[in-house]
Amino acid sequence: MSVQNICLPCNCKGQADYCEDITGVCFNCKDHSTGDFCEMCEDGYMLAPSPDGRHTCRPCACPLSVPSNNFAVHCERGGAILRCKCQEGYAGHFCERCAPGYYGNPMAIGNSCKRCDCNSNSDPNLIFSECHNVTGHCQHCWGNTSGVNCERCAPGFYGDAISAKNCRECKCNECGTSSCDDRTGVCHCKPGVTGRLCDQCEEGYSGFSSCQGCRRCECGPASLRSTCHHLTHSCLCRPGAGGRYCERCLPGYWDYSPAGCQKCDCESGHCDMHTGECLPEAATYCSEKDKTQLCCDNCIWHLIGDLRLSNKTLDQLKVGVLNISTGAAANDRLKYYNYTAQRLQVHTHIKKNQYTDGRLPPVREILSRFSTKLTDAQGSLQKAASTIQQTEDRNRASILKFQGNEDVTQNSTFTEMFVDSENGTQMQSSGMSLEMVNYITVCFCVCLRVCTCTSVQNVSGYHAAIDGASEKLMEKTERLSLADRDLVQRADEHADELDRQANQLEEDLRESDANGFVQKAISAANVYNNIVKYIHDANITSLTTHNLSQRAEDVCHRNTQHTSLHPLHPFTDRTPQRLEFTLEVAEGTLNRSAEVLQTITPISSKVEEWANNMRNDEYSTVAYEQAIQSAGEAVENLNVLVPKLLDKLKVVEQKKPINNVTTNIMRIRELIAQARSVAKKVQVSMKFNGQSSVEVHPPSNLEDLKTVTSISLFMRVDPDKDPIEDRFILYLGDRNGRKDYMGLAIKNDNLVYVYNLGGEDVEIPLGSKPVSQWPAVFNYIKVERLGRHGKVFLTIPSQSSTDEQKFIQKGEAPGTDSLFDIDPKDIVFFVGGVPADVRLPPPLSLAPFVGCIELGSLNNDVISLYNFKETHKMDVITSAPCSRYKLAFSQSRIASYLFDGTGYALINNIERRGKFGVVTRFDISVRTVANNGVLFLMVNEDKFFLLEIKNGFLRLMYDFGFSKGPELLENNLPKLQINDARYHEVSVIYHQSKKVILLVDKSHVKSMENPKTTLPFSDIYIGGAPSSILKSRPELSAVVSLKGCVKGFQFQKKDFNLLEEPGTIGISSGCPEESFMSRKAYFTGESYLGSTAKISPFDNFEGGLNFRTLQPGGLLFYLSEGSDEFSISLENGAVVMNSRGTRVKSHKKQYNDGRTHFLVATVNSQKYSLLVDDKDKQEKKRPSSANRSSSGPAVKTFYYGGSPSSSFKNFTGCISYAYINRQDRDIEPEDFQRYTEKVQTSLQDCPVQRPPAALMSRHREHTSRVSSLPLGLMELKSDDQEPSELNIKPCYLSSSPRATRQAFHYGGIANSRQHYTDLPDSLSERSHFSLSLKTHSSFGLIFYVSDVQEDNFMALFLANGKLVYTFNVADQRVKIKSEEKYNDGAWHNVIFIRDGNMGRLIIDGLTVLEDRAQRSNVSWHVSSPLYVGGVPPERAQKNIQRNSAYSFTGCLKNLQLDGQWLSSVAETFGVTPCFEGLSEAGTYFSEEGGYVVLDETFDLGLRFEIVMEVRPRVASGVLLHVRTAEGYFTMYIHHGEVVVLVNDGSREFFTKVSPIQGLCAGNWHRITVIRDANVVQLDVDSEVNHVVGPLNPSSTDTRKPVFIGGAPESIATRKAWVGCMRNLTINNSRVSFSKAVLVSGAVSVGTCPAA
Secondary structure, rough: OOOOOOOOOOOOOOOOOOOOOOOOOOOOOOOOOOOOOOOOOOOOOEEEEEOOOOOOEEEEEOEOOOOOOOOOEEEEOOOOEEEEEOOOOOOOOOOOOOOEEEOOOOOOOOOOOOOOOOOOOEEOHHHOOEEOOOOOEEEEEEEEEEEEOOEEOOOOOEEOOOOOOOOOOOOOOOOEEEOOOOOOOOEEHHHEEEEOOOOOOOOOOEEEHHHOOOEEOOOOOOOOOOOOOOOOOOOEOOOOOOOOOOEEOOOEEEEOOOOEEOOOOOOOEEEOOOOOOOOOOOOOOOOOOOOOOOHHHHHHHHHHHHHHHHHHHHHHHHHHHOOOOOOOHHHHHHHHHHHHHHHHHHHHHHOHHHHOOOOOOHHHHHHHHHHHHHHHHOOOOOOOOHHHHHHHHHHHHHHHHHHHHOHHHHHHHHHHHHHOOHHHHHHHHOOOOHHHHHHHHHHHHHHHHHHHHOOOOOOHHHHHHHHHHHHHHHHHHHHHHHHHHHHHHHHHHHHHHHHHHHHHHHHHHHHOOOOOOOHHHHHHHHHHHHHHHHHHHHHHHHHHHHHHHHHHHHHHHHHHOOOOHHHHHHHHOOOHHHHHHHHHHHHHHHHHHHHHHHHHHHHHHHHHHHHHHHOOOOOOOOHHHHHHHHHHHHHHHHHHHHHHHHHHHHHHOOOOOOOOOOOOOHHHHHHHHOOOHHHOOOOEEEEOOOOOEEEEEOOOOOHHHHHHHEEEEEEEEEOOOOOOOOEEEEEEEEOOOOOEEEEEEEEOOOOEEEEOOOOOEEEEEEEEHHHHOOOOOOEEEEEEOOEEEEEEEEEEOOOOOOOOOOEEEEOOOOOOOOOOOOOOEEEEEEEEOOOOOOOHHHHOEOOOEEEEEEEEEOOOOOEEOOOEEEOOOOOOOOOOOOOOOOOOOOHHHHOOOEEEEEEEEEEEEHHHHOOOOOEEEEEEEEEEEEOOEEEEEEOOEEEEEEEEEEEEEEEEEEEEOOOOOOOOEEEEHHHHHHOOOOOOEEEEEEOOOOOOEEEOOOOEEEEEEEOOOOOOOOOOEEEOHHHHHHHHOOOOOEEEEEEEEEEEEEEEEEEEHHHHOOOOOOEOOOOOHHHOOEEEEEOOOOOEEEEEOOOOOOOOOEEEEEOOOOOOOOEEEEEEEEEEEEEEEEEOOOEEEEEEOOOEEEOOOOOOOOOOOEEEEEOOEEEEEEOOOEEEEEEOOHHHHHHHOOOOOEEEEEEEOOOOOOOOOEEEEEEEEEEEEOOOOOOOOOOEEEEEEOEEEOOOOOOOOOOOOOOHHHHHOOOHHHHHHOOHHHHHHHOOEEEEEEEOOOOOOOOOOOOOEEEEOOOOOOOEEEEEEOOOOOHHHEEEEEEEEEEEEEEEEEEEEEEEOOOEEEEEEEEOOOOEEEEEEEEEEEEEEEEOOOOOOOOEEEEEEEEOOOEEEEEEOOOEEEOOOOOOOOOOEEEEEEOOOOOOOOOOOOOOOHHHHOOOOEEEEHHHHHHHOOOOEEEEEOOOOEEOOOOOOEEEEEEEEEEEEEEEOOOOOOOEEEEEEEEEOOEEEEEEEEEOOEEEEEEEOOOOEEEEEEOOOOOEHHHHHEEEEOOOOOOOOEEEEEEEOOEEEEEEEOEEEEEOOOOOOOOOOOOOOEEEEOOOOOOOOOOOEEEEEEEEEEEEEEOOHOOOOOOOOOOEEEEEOOO
């Protein structure tokens, strides 16, 4: 249509039959033509006009005419020359070669040019040689990267080379590290070395400074402990023992044992060290051959050698002292502090509820204390330097004296000096081994006695003194360590509290930020946070320096008093200079620390000021701008100071702690717990070396595994390198190898699937493809069990000479057991091997696996090896994971994206690829079976554009600020239904800024016009959006994320790779076919599924299914053949199989309990068999009359859930994982999506749950007799509707307001609650409760259970908006309190676990808090009921603070215990469904039934006045009922009339009013009732009627309870009144329902759903 509104013919060049009626855009261009008017050719085709005026498109030969090698955008022929305009990535006249930046061979058929994939890590200045033009290997990786595609960090560097591009130098200690992981930076240590940075010896090892690894201490049995000196390797000995390793007795001792040696009981003091025989003197021997010749010369030479050794030892100590800030000793000590601080931080995070509520002043006090320590360190270092100088002077004098005196007597003096106990202690502290002192002393004594006959007495006494002094020194050192540790702990606690305060302030500021100015202040405050951490690290380092300097000072000071050995001279030569250097460094650090502290003081005060102002709501834009300016100035100063400080710290602290969270692959476990929907898609293999194993977290809900268990994985073996042997692969089952299990192994060169369901072991070997013939690539394996039937699948990817190969083998378990039943407490999941304490069943007791494994899925849920509980002997450096080509299998080669219902893609600045124009177009190709889900969404403040699936149909809604509100396209046209598991192309065209055109599968569906407005968006969400976006407008609040596949998204015909967009979260590549299979179905009582199959149910049949229902009857499976019927059904709660009139009925009759049950029905030539839940087995012998011939396995129609012709009542509930033994295929779960007949059946969620009894009172058995009902209420009885009621028009307002499914609202009264009974016995040992919570309450009880005396209890409640989980262990209490507040009105997932004396609280999968009591193995028992939402009056106050012992106000849903729904509700008080949308004041009586009881102070005798306002949602129901002495008084609504009925004991009389406007129009109505003895007046909206009853002189005026909104079944009716009531007054007294005697059932006091 033209601008003049004239219809013109389509101008499609003869290439299309239709065009759009407004724009003229052509639909479905043919013969490779394209464009809005088919005026162009598709890529690779050339326009060639024909004589008839039609355009034709011919293929280009650029370079070849075959389609696979035609790489021209378009081409044209000028004379004899063909001109090609090449696609991106091709070059040459005929596109015969690859352009720079691409690689490949376009001249080879089937080959093409691909972009060099160097992950943006190649030198951008070398664009013409980025990669090899044929192989594609990157040639110039930079940024510390390497690899074929520059995909990993270069050796010696680590990080994420692809996404974060943060390859940085490994921080490992070079001396102790053998290698560094290029991805995670994890340091892999040399033998005997440990620590995160490989910077210390393991316990019991020494020799770190050798840089050859640490060697095990060889301490003898008589050593004090297994550890030895880290430099000399010497050990501390027990009394009487000696030697470097305490391997022998000292002279004067004998009887060597682990307790030491005994002192010789000899007059001479010497004895044989083996026999104890006394000797006249001590002796030494030159050799073992000649023990009679004493050899003093040799002894002297030994002494000289030992002195040389001592010189070497002291030289090693010198290195440690001279490098006191960077040497091994300081570094070891520093790492000890770091390790302690790290443990404290983890401990602090787990037990945050025990922290003190410190504030900023205490932190500044601690920092000041650190500064004082630094000042002390200055003095200590200066004193040490002075002492060293004195030592040097005195040592030189002693050397001269020693050289000038050669008298032997002088040696005696030297000997006495050398064995002085105090000096011995100092030698010990200086690093000289105690054994060396002992040996030198003994050697001097022996030699001097032989050569000069000079005797030295009491040598053994000196040694005893040395031993005692060394022990005291060790005790002092340990006390010093404890003191240091306490100091670090206090500093860490205060720093952590500061961090918490800063986070709280940041959150408060964000919540109040209206103009964006607060975010600037947050940035400044974050700088303060970082500086505090730097100061913390600096002070810890300086404290270490101070301690070590003090010890060096002590050593040097004491040595000045006695030192006179020449070998000490080299040690003291340069000591002053080195210590002066250390002193200068410490002084610089101290000065810089002081400067930083002075600089951050303004920020600190501002942070406090902001926090106080925010709490008091005292803030303004001007004030914050001033604060920002001040903080900015401080930050500018810090920009100069901090780099200098850090440079100084590098000298003191050689290696800074690293924060490697996002790049550390070992953190995948934590990422899975925090963001499972994202992290579980990270699939990485592990390499098993024949000794390693991995224990994976087993599934939490074992119910899902009972009927069907399916595990898939990728496995790689290399038969050429590792010969195939019998090996274990995986095991899922009981820790002790008992009960049910399943596993996978290699046995006899075959892949073998093993499982046991309680009987015999089943082994299914895949003999068609021996493992030794597998290629050395990742092969795909899947094992599956359905009931007792098992299968194993193998897929080998296509190789250069072979296509993809698939192999399958099936088997089945003997007997009838079909369920995989295992205790949740004992289940384990091991891959590759098992540790020694795990017992495998005999078929799997094999050698561990050798090769690479990557887990795929468990029951179609993605799983990963990195979601492990524990690894054993797994080293990812020595056994690097194998890389897997993700596109090796045909199913994964389609470029598509999987959305799992939790994630979304975000494209920022969409106009970077194309501009909004006259015609703006969005295209998305989607495949799903979901009923609801977002396709794409654009939001800009209050403007939005939403395309979604709603109930299976496309729904379009948008609002660009229109005055009339949002535009809506919502229709149930067949073209708009797209949830049929097929791909559909959906296009949205915005034409001339005023018209929206919707196309499905390139076919025009609908157009909408709106006021002319340019699209006001820049970003677009695909498949979902963050909750903050969805909450921004009420129209988006019910939107859910997409669960399905998207094959592509285009804007203005430009493709986007959604995985490469920075804002994408929670989606993955590839769409497995299982994602579109429907194994579950929900039936409503009027629905069924039908299909056909080759089956013979009367002769040979096996069928199984899961079912779940609350109804006692219903048809599960049905097939008819003429007059013969075969059925499986529920009858009065029992399962019945009927085959040609022969009925087999289950023994149990309560299978309609809302739980999942599994049945198997079989028919053979001998018998009929029915088995339910592997326990209830019933059989009947097949009668001879049943053996008449049938049609055999012909194609027959069968039904699930009902049928169009059966006399059985259709089923209401869920059926899942059904199977039948079809003749034309193997047993496998039925895919209901493929069924040809789907009548009113949902193939999505299965909402059946066992309902709360009090909320579903209409399902109760009616216990009272009909005759007991008042005469006027007979027509309100709850039995089947009378025919007259079927024609009553329903109320305008629905009786079921929109509510969150299976969620309940609590509050309004102090004791709103539900009672749950039938608690399991396992609750006394452990429990795993989970629920979802939404509230604004600051206080209130959520969950409570206890014994009768309330001595044992467990509770979850709110206190100041924080969640508190507590229970007792005997007289102790475990109490866990969240740090954050969760009363923000949003849904939060809460898990609280009790396991003996341990408690754990998990919130939103991100916050994990844990605590435990000291006592264990304490008996703990509670009794029914379990209370949810609140408790009865006066209960729980013994164990919970009073203001939290009342009901909280809010909603709960998904309450589960150990993965099972809590559904045994016995009683309900003031609990309704959790309604969505707006609310208003009033009391709401929900359709589930309930009433309010007022106390007897309200007089409803012979004279009273009642006034109330009501807004009904049903046409009939009781408003008020009260018993009198003789009869009753009742007010009710019936068929839109208000009726007052009085029975005075003798007769009945009534009056009624029918308002002109009607009661059901959705309006409020005011009702007034006045009674004066026998006169009753009724006023409804000023329409009045009255009745005069008979006088009854015997009537008395008594007071009875008043029932509002209904009454107990024994009194009146079960038919509930549904609606809202407000402003109830009785005799001019306002009635407060919150103070009622009882609120029973589904009544919400205080709030009603708004109209």
